[in-house]
Amino acid sequence: xxxxxxxxxxxxxxxxxxxxxxxxxxxxxxxxxxxxxxxxxxxxxxxxxxxxxxxxxxxxxxxxxxxxxxxxxxxxxxxxxxxxxxxxxxxxxxxxxxxxxxxxxxxxxxxxxxxxxxxxxxxxxxxxxxxxxxxxxxxxxxxxxxxxxxxxxxxxxxxxxxxxxxxxxxxxxxxxxxxxxxxxxxxxxxxxxxxxxxxxxxxxxxxxxxxxxxxxxxxxxxxxxxxxxxxxxxxx
Amino acid sequence: xxxxxxxxxxxxxxxxxxxxxxxxxxxxxxxxxxxxxxxxxxxxxxxxxxxxxxxxxxxxxxxxxxxxxxxxxxxxxxxxxxxxxxxxxxxxxxxxxxxxxxxxxxxxxxxxxxxxxxxxxxxxxxxxxxxxxxxxxxxxxxxxxxxxxxxxxxxxxxxxxxxxxxxxxxxxxxxxxxxxxxxxxxxxxxxxxxxxxxxxxxxx
Numbered sequence: 106x107x108x109x110x111x112x113x114x115x116x117x118x119x120x121x122x123x124x125x126x127x128x129x130x131x132x133x134x135x136x137x138x139x140x141x142x143x144x145x146x147x148x149x150x151x152x153x154x155x156x157x158x159x160x161x162x163x164x165x166x167x168x169x170x171x172x173x174x175x176x177x178x179x180x181x182x183x184x185x186x187x188x189x190x191x192x193x194x195x196x197x198x199x200x201x202x203x204x205x206x207x208x209x210x211x212x213x214x215x216x217x218x219x220x221x222x223x224x225x226x227x228x229x230x231x232x233x234x235x236x237x238x239x240x241x242x243x244x245x246x247x248x249x250x251x252x253x254x255x256x257x258x259x260x261x262x263x264x265x266x267x268x269x270x271x272x273x274x275x276x277x278x279x280x281x282x283x284x285x286x287x288x289x290x291x292x293x294x295x296x297x298x299x300x301x302x303x304x305x306x307x308x309x310x311x312x313x314x315x316x317x318x319x320x321x322x323x324x325x326x327x328x329x330x331x332x333x334x335x336x337x338x339x340x341x
Numbered sequence: 342x343x344x345x346x347x348x349x350x351x352x353x354x355x356x357x358x359x360x361x362x363x364x365x366x367x368x369x370x371x372x373x374x375x376x377x378x379x380x381x382x383x384x385x386x387x388x389x390x391x392x393x394x395x396x397x398x399x400x401x402x403x404x405x406x407x408x409x410x411x412x413x414x415x416x417x418x419x420x421x422x423x424x425x426x427x428x429x430x431x432x433x434x435x436x437x438x439x440x441x442x443x444x445x446x447x448x449x450x451x452x453x454x455x456x457x458x459x460x461x462x463x464x465x466x467x468x469x470x471x472x473x474x475x476x477x478x479x480x481x482x483x484x485x486x487x488x489x490x491x492x493x494x495x496x497x498x499x500x501x502x503x504x505x506x507x508x509x510x511x512x513x514x515x516x517x518x519x520x521x522x523x524x525x526x527x528x529x530x531x532x533x534x535x536x537x538x539x540x541x542x543x544x545x
Contacts (some may be wrong), residue, residue, distance in 0.1 A: 189361070192357055192361075194353070194354060196354055197354045197358050200358055201361050204358075204361050204362055204365050205365060208365030208368065208369055211369055212369060215372050215373055215376045216372065216376060218376065218380045218383070219376035219379040219380050219383065220379070222380075222383040283473070283474065284474075312474065314474045314475070317474065318473070
């Protein structure tokens with residue numbers, strides 16, 4: 106138990122922020138989850154994968170779609186890398202990560218094309234571009250390649266959920282300011298009949314268009330980071 | 342001796358890398374096989390839905406993707422896809438694919454339906470990257486603008502009026518977006534001109 110805690114602590118030193126790794130860690134899995142979702146969030150703390158994050162988060166449903174795809178990819182990649190880590194010779198480990206991650210992303214792309222065709226078309230190039238999300242490679246190298254399969258799975262899940270959460274929150278805020286709705290077109294993901302948005306400010310809502318455009322993505326993401334840092338500094 | 346050892350070592354790397362590649366490729370081939378039919382169905386349904394939107398429903402009687410032909414457009418040197426729509430085996434309309442290259446951000450893909458009397462039955466945008474909230478009013482879900490082509494032909498309005506009102510044309514521009522509607526209008530006109538050059542191939 107003590108040993109697992111130590112490796113986890115060692116692995117998380119890649120993070121920009123230093124986390125208080127106290128010796129008393131009752132539940133390492135809980136620590137892993139909290140790290141991925143909050144303390145070491147790939148988007149708001151490590152600032153990785155910002156290109157798809159800013160480009161796709163113009164609506165909550167787009168954020169949710171890419172968030173799920175990315176989370177599944179990082180989960181599968183962590184499990185696969187961890188399960189085969191004894192074959193990962195140091196000289197070839199990076200090419201192996203690339204093969205594994207690009208294979209998983211292609212697989213996720215095929216499944217989305219078959220079972221969530223509309224959202225697949227909407228996300229377009231950003232599905233294959235998940236391969237280039239550094240957050241996934243970072244988890245494979247710094248965590249999955251030196252930890253047991255179950256821990257790696259939880260770490261992957263936490264990292265993916267953390268990234269997806271930021272995508273959804275940013276998407277929802279941008280959609281609300283720009284279009285006056287939240288979670289419009291949810292049926293594209295579920296493949297059901299049209300579902301009304303969670304929030305709808307009505308047809309006459311004149312949105313602030315800049316929120317949906319790239320400059321709005323930067324400004325609102327900056328505000329989100331400030332809010333996150335404010336909350337984190339309160340905890341210290 | 343030393344170089345021999347290095348040779349064996351690098352061979353081992355190659356074998357391990359190849360093993361990973363084979364495992365991943367097998368998984369992909371398997372998934373591709375499983376999803377292939379469903380993906381094809383999705384694409385056909387999508388095309389049929391867009392085609393059905395530019396034509397009144399009761400005008401065709403054959404599976405649409407069976408009546409697809411490709412013809413070169415001499416003005417742009419690109420091939421256009423044409424769907425010939427028949428009723429009781431008599432051709433009644435054609436749907437022509439069109440791409441406006443000069444959109445505000447990238448090209449705008451659309452389908453133009455033309456009836457046997459040379460009037461437009463409908464235009465629908467199938468793919469674009471125009472500014473959300475401004476240029477995307479070309480989508481049928483966002484505004485009725487795209488329906489202003491219905492019933493138009495090269496004879497009415499006359500060729501010089503196939504542009505936005507700002508330039509003495511017959512079609513509305515959008516507030517804050519002139520480039521997008523103008524690109525669509527010009528491409529519909531080009532499609533009609535192309536149609537005139539090939540129409541005798543469909544109707545005897």
